[in-house]
Amino acid sequence: MNLLQKIKETSNFITERISVKPNTGIILGSGLGSLGEEIEGSVRIKYSDIPNFPTSTVKGHKGQLVIGKLKGKNVIAMQGRFHYYEGYSLEETTFPVRVFKELGVENLIVTNAAGGVNEDFETGNLMLITDHINFAFDNPLIGQNFDELGPRFPDMSSAYNDELISKALIASQNLKIKLQKGTYMFMSGPSYETPSEIKMARFLGADAVGMSTVPEVIAAKHGAMNVLGISCITNMGAGILNQPLNHEEVIQTSQMVKEKFIALVKEITNIL
Numbered sequence: 001m002n003l004l005q006k007i008k009e010t011s012n013f014i015t016e017r018i019s020v021k022p023n024t025g026i027i028l029g030s031g032l033g034s035l036g037e038e039i040e041g042s043v044r045i046k047y048s049d050i051p052n053f054p055t056s057t058v059k060g061h062k063g064q065l066v067i068g069k070l071k072g073k074n075v076i077a078m079q080g081r082f083h084y085y086e087g088y089s090l091e092e093t094t095f096p097v098r099v100f101k102e103l104g105v106e107n108l109i110v111t112n113a114a115g116g117v118n119e120d121f122e123t124g125n126l127m128l129i130t131d132h133i134n135f136a137f138d139n140p141l142i143g144q145n146f147d148e149l150g151p152r153f154p155d156m157s158s159a160y161n162d163e164l165i166s167k168a169l170i171a172s173q174n175l176k177i178k179l180q181k182g183t184y185m186f187m188s189g190p191s192y193e194t195p196s197e198i199k200m201a202r203f204l205g206a207d208a209v210g211m212s213t214v215p216e217v218i219a220a221k222h223g224a225m226n227v228l229g230i231s232c233i234t235n236m237g238a239g240i241l242n243q244p245l246n247h248e249e250v251i252q253t254s255q256m257v258k259e260k261f262i263a264l265v266k267e268i269t270n271i272l
Contacts, residue, residue: 003091003098004146006052010095011102013051018043018067022076024269025097025105025225027216029112030247031254032232033062033079035262042068047080054092056080065096071270076100083212085190090140094219098149101223107164107272108220109265113250114210114231115193117201118182119240121208121233124257126264127180128168129160129229132214133206136188140215141222150222159221164228164272171267177260182207184231186214195239209237228268232257 001009028035036042045065047053056063062079069075082093100108116123145152165181172179185201187193189211193201201209208231220227234253235245254261 004148006095007098007102010050010052010099014045014065014067014099014103017045020067020069020074021104022067022074022100023105024073024075024107024109024272025100026075026077026109026265027081027111028077028079029081029212029232031113031234031251032111032258032261034258035265036062036066036077036079038262038266039066039068039070039075039077042066052095054082054088054095056082071266073269073272075269076103076105081212081216084136084138084188084215085211090138090215091143094140094215097216097219098223101225105225107226107228109268110213110216110227110229111261111265112210112213112231113234113254114184114208115198115235115237115245116233116240117185117198117209117237118180118207121180121236123233123235123253125180125233126177126257126261127182127208127231127233128165129184129213129231130165130181131183132159132217133183133185133204134214136186136214140219150224154222156218156221159217159227160229161226164226167271168228168230168268171264171271175263175267177264180207180233184213184229185209187211192245193238198237198239201237208233230265232261
C-alpha cells in the first residue's frame with residue numbers, strides 16, 4: 001500500500017467516526033496536551049486504533065486524536081505527536097498532517113516545547129515561530145512525490161503564514177500575553193544539545209531549538225496548508241544557565257504556562 005492509499009484508508013476510518021469536518025488542526029507538544037480537554041462535543045480516537053498511525057511513546061503525550069469544537073470552530077487535535085528520535089521515518093512522523101489535509105484541514109497550528117537559544121528569552125515565554133532551520137539533515141519529502149499531495153519542489157520562503165502570525169499577535173494583545181518571535185531549529189534528538197551546539201545554533205540565527213515541528217511544517221506546506229507555529233520555552237539551552245537539562249523540567253514548565261497557552265490558542269482559533 002503506497003502513501004496515497006494509506007492516507008485514504010486512514011481518513012475514511014476517521015470520517016466514519018466523526019460528525020464535523022475540521023477546518024483547523026492542532027498538534028500539541030510535550031506537556032501541552034491539556035488543550036484537548038477544552039474541545040467540546042469531542043470524539044476521541046486512540047492512535048493505536050487508527051490504521052497506519054504510529055503510536056506515541058513519549059511521557060506527557062496522551063496519544064489520541066480529539067475532534068470537536070473549540071470556540072465554535074471545528075478542530076482536530078493531536079494529543080501527542082510522533083518524533084524522528086522514536087525511530088519513525090519522517091514520512092511516518094508527518095503522516096497525521098497528510099491525513100488532516102485529506103480531512104479538509106486548511107489551517108494548522110503546531111506547538112512544541114523548546115529550549116531557549118536567544119539569551120533575551122526567559123523560561124516560560126511563548127514564541128511565535130517566524131522561520132525554521134532544518135538541522136536534522138533529513139526531509140519528509142525525500143522519495144517518490146505524489147502530485148496529488150503537492151509539488152516536487154515546494155517553496156519554503158514563507159513556511160509560517162503571515163496572516164496567521166498577525167492574528168496570533170492580535171490574540172496575544174487581547175489577552176495581554178507577551179509573545180516572543182523567532183526562528184526554531186530542528187535537531188534530531190533525543191539527546192539534548194551541548195553548550196557548543198547551542199552556541200552554533202545562536203550563530204546560525206536560531207532563537208529556540210527542539211526535536212519536532214519542522215517535518216510537520218514541511219509536509220503541511222507541501223500540501224498548501226496555512227501554518228502557525230508556537231514554541232513554549234520550557235528551558236534555556238545547555239550552557240546558558242549552567243545547569244543540567246531533563247524532560248521533567250520540560251513537563252513542569254509546560255504545566256506552569258498551560259493556562260496562558262490554552263487561552264492563547266483558543267483566542268487564535270476564535271479569530272481565524
